[in-house]
Amino acid sequence: MTDGPSPRRSTCPINAALEVLGDRWSLLIVRDMLFEGARTYKDFLASQERIAINVLANRLTKLQGVGIIVGERDPQDGRSMLYRLTAKGMDLVPVLMELSTWGTRHEDGQPPNGLLDAWRTDREGFMKNIRIAATAH
């Protein structure tokens, strides 16, 4: 298929993950969905990093294409879309939390109070709470 995904450069799972995730904007979108309950263009555009709208549109399409998020028409407003994470998307929590741990330790990042402790002390409980929160909104 000419429009299928290009072949991977290796069988390495780290490379596979990085090829699929692409640049940092994709992971920031996933972050906003996980921790801020972001679901709409407006939500994503409100984020501190000020993603450009064309980059946002491109990354949302890519994230849908690889099955990390799904989009559906807002039943309250047929012109706008609502996005949510799939199980595959939620499985990115450990990647984000380890990036957060590293960014806090080495790059002066300021995590929300208690977040890293919650992750460190009980990963499974943390994942469970994230899944409950994600299905609630």
Next chain:
Amino acid sequence: MTDGPSPRRSTCPINAALEVLGDRWSLLIVRDMLFEGARTYKDFLASQERIAINVLANRLTKLQGVGIIVGERDPQDGRSMLYRLTAKGMDLVPVLMELSTWGTRHEDGQPPNGLLDAWRTDREGFMKNIRIAATAH
């Protein structure tokens, strides 16, 4: 300072980590240093993903600039450089292992036998072994 780092787009530690790490090539270089003992241009160029030499040169400079690796002249061959990970660089192991876990589960990545099990069952032991191996070569 005009040649200092550009200001971060937010205080979020995930964003901080992603801004510093840049694109996927940086993390693949760190991967090769951690798991393949790569130290030289030749080592990095031998990797399956076939990084271009100009991209490699650029990322090695960036990784040195942010203190993830250090480079020194090879005492056996003054024309070539030897690179090694700093403590900050080695602290990227959990990020790489969670990318590997995700890429194996969701993107058909093929990790080396036993690697993910070793990580899952004893993270501290895993980190310790990596540090010992890294200082040995």
